[in-house]
Amino acid sequence: MAKHGRKPLALLGVLLLTSLLIAPEASPWGSAVHAYIDDHLGTNRPVRNANEMYGGMAPDVFNYLFDHPDQLQFLYAQSHNNFMRLWEVAHRRLGRSVAFGFVSHNDVWGADSTAHHQCTQCNAPYGYVIAKAQWMVKYASLSILGISDEVALEVHHNIVESAVDLLIRRQDPHVGQRITAAALLRSPDFPALLVDAYARDFSRHFDLTRSEAAKTIAAAEMNFRRMMLQYGQVLMQDDETAMQLVAEQIADQATTYLGSFGVTLPLSPPEVVGYVKQFLGVAMWLCEPDYAQEIQGTIDAVDHALHTHGIRY
Secondary structure (H helix, E strand, O other): OOHHHHHHHHHHHHHHHHHHHHOOOOOOOOHHHHHHHHHOOOOOOHHHHHHHHHHHHHHHHHOOOOOOHHHHHHHHHHHHHOOHHHHHHOOOHHHHHHHHHHHHOOOOOOHHHHHHOOOOOOOOOOOHHHHHHHHHHHHOOOHHHOOOHHHHHHHHHHHHHHHHHHHHHHHOOOHHHHHHHHHHHOOOOHHHHHHHHHHHHHHHHOOOOHHHHHHHHHHHHHHHHHHHHHHHHHOOOOHHHHHHHHHHHHHHHHHHHHHOOOOOOOOOHHHHHHHHHHHHHHHHHHHOOOHHHHHHHHHHHHHHHHHHOOOOO
């Protein structure tokens, strides 16, 4: 690479790292993968299935509390590790459907566990997304930029997640429509279920009133639902357009976050997006040969685990 390109690439490394740090412990599988997994679990009845899909995406509802990273960390841990609380407060039909999907996502024995901790199709002491991110460290090394392999692994973790979403979109061109439908049809009870499940401990941990905790949780869900409506639209596009829009989303979120600290990148938006697309292309190349088998293995493993833990309705 020419010398004049090294500074923008270094800045991109900082940009991507910062975008990851916005939401620590970023979801090992992306929203499209979770929607696809839950489309193959539970019921085939359209409205209930849509709620299962929304629930499958929804544990990431708190990933965007950028202004309060301590609250983000706390609520992320609740939704990914104390997931049974939502199942326990869901009693109505559609509430039960969305809770079914919510539980399927978990990082203990749910879908995220195969991405983060133990993949179903490879002999490795970590999950599929982490394994691919380690390969990304080799194929798209950031060491020449003074970025350690440990930090680079986290950067590429984020890229791999988005790359597999794009591959799922290619495999199932209707996944974007299903995500949009899931967001439109999600049970109106769901925000209240989140509040019932998590507001008490959230308010105690941060010395908030229950009303303040409930308002934060409900607002986060509203924002997440809006984002899923938009993301579904992105994935309805052709390959090139979808990749372009995903790259723009990554760049825009990170740039906005940096701007909140008064940091302005000396790069034009098209330049940043171009570099992001290069990383996405490498990640898609790495994952294309075996991502489908891993996701099917995850579906089978989660289906078995749901039955084992008595999650049925």
